[in-house]
Amino acid sequence: MIEVVRAGACVACDICIKVCPTDVFERGADGVPVIARQPDCQTCFMCEANCPTDALYVAPLSGPAPAGSPQADQAALEEAGAFGAYRELIGWGGGRTPGSRLDRNHVFTAMLERGGP
Amino acid sequence: MSELDLTADVVVAGGGPAAAWAAVKAAEAGADVLVVDKGHLGTSGATAAAGTGVWYVAPDADARAAAKASRETLGGHLADHAWMDRVLDQTYANMNELAEVGRYPFPVGADGAQIRRGLQGPEYMRRMRTRVKRAGARILDHSPVTELLVDAEGAVAGLAGYRRQHDQSYRVRAGAVVLATGGCAFLSKALGCNVNTGDGALFAAEAGADLSGMEFSNAYAIAPEFTSVTKTAFYSFATFYRGDGSVLEGAGSQRGRSVIARTLLSEKVYARLDQATPEDMLAMRLAQPNFFLPFDRQGIDPFRDLFAVTMLAEGTVRGTGGIRLTGFDCATSVPGLYAAGDAATREPICGGFTGGGSHNSAWAMSSGTWAGQGAARHARSLGSRALARTTHGLGGAGLRPAGTPGDPSAFNDVIKAVQNEVIPYDKNLLRHGDRLAPALSVLDEVWRDVRASLHGENGDVVRARSAAAMTAHARWMYNAALARTETRGMHKRQDFPDLDPAQHHRLLTGGLDEVWTAPEPAARGGLAAVAS
Numbered sequence: 001m002i003e004v005v006r007a008g009a010c011v012a013c014d015i016c017i018k019v020c021p022t023d024v025f026e027r028g029a030d031g032v033p034v035i036a037r038q039p040d041c042q043t044c045f046m047c048e049a050n051c052p053t054d055a056l057y058v059a060p061l062s063g064p065a066p067a068g069s070p071q072a073d074q075a076a077l078e079e080a081g082a083f084g085a086y087r088e089l090i091g092w093g094g095g096r097t098p099g100s101r102l103d104r105n106h107v108f109t110a111m112l113e114r115g116g117p
Numbered sequence: 118m119s120e121l122d123l124t125a126d127v128v129v130a131g132g133g134p135a136a137a138w139a140a141v142k143a144a145e146a147g148a149d150v151l152v153v154d155k156g157h158l159g160t161s162g163a164t165a166a167a168g169t170g171v172w173y174v175a176p177d178a179d180a181r182a183a184a185k186a187s188r189e190t191l192g193g194h195l196a197d198h199a200w201m202d203r204v205l206d207q208t209y210a211n212m213n214e215l216a217e218v219g220r221y222p223f224p225v226g227a228d229g230a231q232i233r234r235g236l237q238g239p240e241y242m243r244r245m246r247t248r249v250k251r252a253g254a255r256i257l258d259h260s261p262v263t264e265l266l267v268d269a270e271g272a273v274a275g276l277a278g279y280r281r282q283h284d285q286s287y288r289v290r291a292g293a294v295v296l297a298t299g300g301c302a303f304l305s306k307a308l309g310c311n312v313n314t315g316d317g318a319l320f321a322a323e324a325g326a327d328l329s330g331m332e333f334s335n336a337y338a339i340a341p342e343f344t345s346v347t348k349t350a351f352y353s354f355a356t357f358y359r360g361d362g363s364v365l366e367g368a369g370s371q372r373g374r375s376v377i378a379r380t381l382l383s384e385k386v387y388a389r390l391d392q393a394t395p396e397d398m399l400a401m402r403l404a405q406p407n408f409f410l411p412f413d414r415q416g417i418d419p420f421r422d423l424f425a426v427t428m429l430a431e432g433t434v435r436g437t438g439g440i441r442l443t444g445f446d447c448a449t450s451v452p453g454l455y456a457a458g459d460a461a462t463r464e465p466i467c468g469g470f471t472g473g474g475s476h477n478s479a480w481a482m483s484s485g486t487w488a489g490q491g492a493a494r495h496a497r498s499l500g501s502r503a504l505a506r507t508t509h510g511l512g513g514a515g516l517r518p519a520g521t522p523g524d525p526s527a528f529n530d531v532i533k534a535v536q537n538e539v540i541p542y543d544k545n546l547l548r549h550g551d552r553l554a555p556a557l558s559v560l561d562e563v564w565r566d567v568r569a570s571l572h573g574e575n576g577d578v579v580r581a582r583s584a585a586a587m588t589a590h591a592r593w594m595y596n597a598a599l600a601r602t603e604t605r606g607m608h609k610r611q612d613f614p615d616l617d618p619a620q621h622h623r624l625l626t627g628g629l630d631e632v633w634t635a636p637e638p639a640a641r642g643g644l645a646a647v648a649s
């Protein structure tokens with residue numbers, strides 16, 4: 001689920017509010033989005049992928065991170081280099097090669113047609 | 118706030134690939150198009166968050182024949198060659214169009230040619246959003262449809278819904294409607310699927326359309342425990358283990374999934390992708406990058422470490438059941454109503470076997486194309502009469518309770534009650550009449566309450582309608598599952614473990630308060646052309 005909005009990095013562009021398919025965010029008074037409806041989060045990583053400033057972190061858990069978990073700890077996540085890691089994987093952001101150029105889905109399409117590896 | 122009142126030639130409900138292609142092709146056919154999505158066209162739905170293999174096969178006779186044969190037996194011989202041919206042709210054209218017009222950055226093979234057999238969801242769908250806008254279609258995001266509008270003759274003449282970020286209801290009068298609202302995964306939190314609550318099937322049924330293949334609705338996908346990320350193909354490289362470290366015999370991603378399910382009922386199951394070669398490992402990372410997020414972010418190496426797995430219900434997303442189409446224009450049995458993508462039955466191309474892995478994505482772009490074109494033609498044939506019609510809304514359960522409106526937060530309990538009957542493996546996946554029948558009685562009871570009193574206030578109207586749609590979906594599924602007293606495709610009955618040649622037909626379903634099922638008359642289906 002979405003766990004962290006790094007207010008310091010956010011430029012209040014509203015993109016995450018617009019792209020979240022299940023409408024999890026609300027715009028806060030200062031323009032920084034607030035995680036208003038976390039139980040609706042479907043852990044699809046789309047907000048994180050679309051945030052231009054790597055301000056969001058989606059924990060890979062389908063429930064809320066337990067208290068004290070590093071999955072909701074901004075400092076620990078920063079330390080681990082977690083912010084922006086998914087954008088880098090899909091090649092989104094200035095100067096990156098779109099991940100689809102390296103796509104290997106066709107390998108698995110062919111494999112399934114053969115009936116297995 | 119007052120209601121927003123709009124008009125269009127064609128209104129498309131949805132925001133996944135089927136909706137996007139429908140919008141582009143309807144606009145190219147000259148229609149004024151409006152798209153209304155529950156989420157956001159570009160990030161919403163089962164494709165946007167994932168990576169999909171695509172049924173892209175060059176027009177070479179042998180390659181096409183092999184492609185058609187690959188799922189024919191698995192699907193219980195319920196597919197249809199004429200539909201498969203057309204989908205293969207249309208998918209080939211659309212993928213090439215994506216490369217040339219959409220400038221989709223496909224990978225390039227050793228021979229310098231692009232490889233067009235896969236699409237990365239985030240990249241594909243953001244480009245489709247641009248295409249839809251360039252084609253001149255308007256988009257209303259975060260505007261779930263809640264009901265269809267019909268004219269005095271019962272022809273579909275628009276739809277209504279709720280703009281949840283504006284707290285405003287809206288209405289669109291139109292010449293034709295395309296339902297591309299996806300399948301139903303029962304809010305199981307399977308990757309990208311929580312927007313898919315089967316709403317389109319409910320709207321269609323309220324208008325009198327019938328459904329087909331609803332017994333093929335028990336797709337489950339393996340995922341690391343407590344996560345959302347599924348990708349069935351990758352688990353072909355897994356070995357499955359019990360808690361004591363011994364190998365779980367017979368377990369597998371393609372065939373041995375019921376072994377995993379049966380074991381999960383009483384103990385944990387672990388997996389390790391230990392059959393992958395270094396080359397496979399790299400290919401996986403490059404095929405669906407988010408597959409690795411649950412691992413990387415929890416410090417697990419899936420190729421070396423054992424990790425606990427679960428199976429997430431994907432219902433009719435990777436099942437095949439949905440609204441029945443009456444022809445290649447993707448019309449339904451109701452005038453003015455068209456359906457595409459997972460909202461429609463995919464039996465014409467994959468029979469009773471899953472469409473995941475390549476067929477579903479091909480179906481979404483092909484059926485979307487045809488539904489968009491068909492709807493544009495229909496709207497044009499009505500001319501200015503289209504918007505002169507007096508309309509009324511058809512929404513029943515969850516919107517207009519038949520009795521005294523109940524607690525406006527009751528949808529939460531309805532959702533739980535439905536999930537309780539459709540998610541457990543021993544009810545839906547490992548099917549047996551002794552368990553299906555009682556589950557159906559519970560669901561019938563839930564429906565009676567839903568119909569009598571369920572409603573929602575403001576934005577919660579959407580949640581109430583989704584809960585009603587899930588209830589209806591579950592009842593069609595189990596009625597069909599009980600009616601098919603054999604094992605065919607993904608529908609496996611423990612009490613009828615064999616294929617019964619006498620049941621070589623598709624099963625139609627429909628109705629709301631009274632649900633019916635009936636074999637599809639051969640004259641109406643395409644099955645006459647299929648060798649059994």
Ligand SMILES: Cc1cc2nc3c(=O)[nH]c(=O)nc-3n(C[C@H](O)[C@H](O)[C@H](O)COP(=O)(O)OP(=O)(O)OC[C@H]3O[C@@H](n4cnc5c(N)ncnc54)[C@H](O)[C@@H]3O)c2cc1C
Binds near residue numbers: 155261262317459478
């Ligand atoms: C993890 C995963 C991997 C997959 N991999 C493959 C693969 O490799 N190959 C393959 O062929 N298929 C694959 N599939 C299946 C494929 O993703 C779907 O078949 C495809 O997305 C269907 O497209 P669609 O447009 O019909 O539905 P979706 O993409 O699900 O979109 C449905 C849209 O309808 C909207 N909607 C829902 N209700 C309403 C409403 N009431 N009003 C307005 N809008 C509404 C939603 O917001 C959403 O935008 C995969 C699925 C998953 C979940």
Ligand code: SF4
Binds near residue numbers: 005010012055
């Ligand atoms: S997308 Fe990123 S920068 Fe924009 S509002 Fe959201 S968190 Fe802030």
Ligand code: SF4
Binds near residue numbers: 002045
């Ligand atoms: S992970 Fe998906 S559902 Fe959750 S907040 Fe981000 S975009 Fe929304």
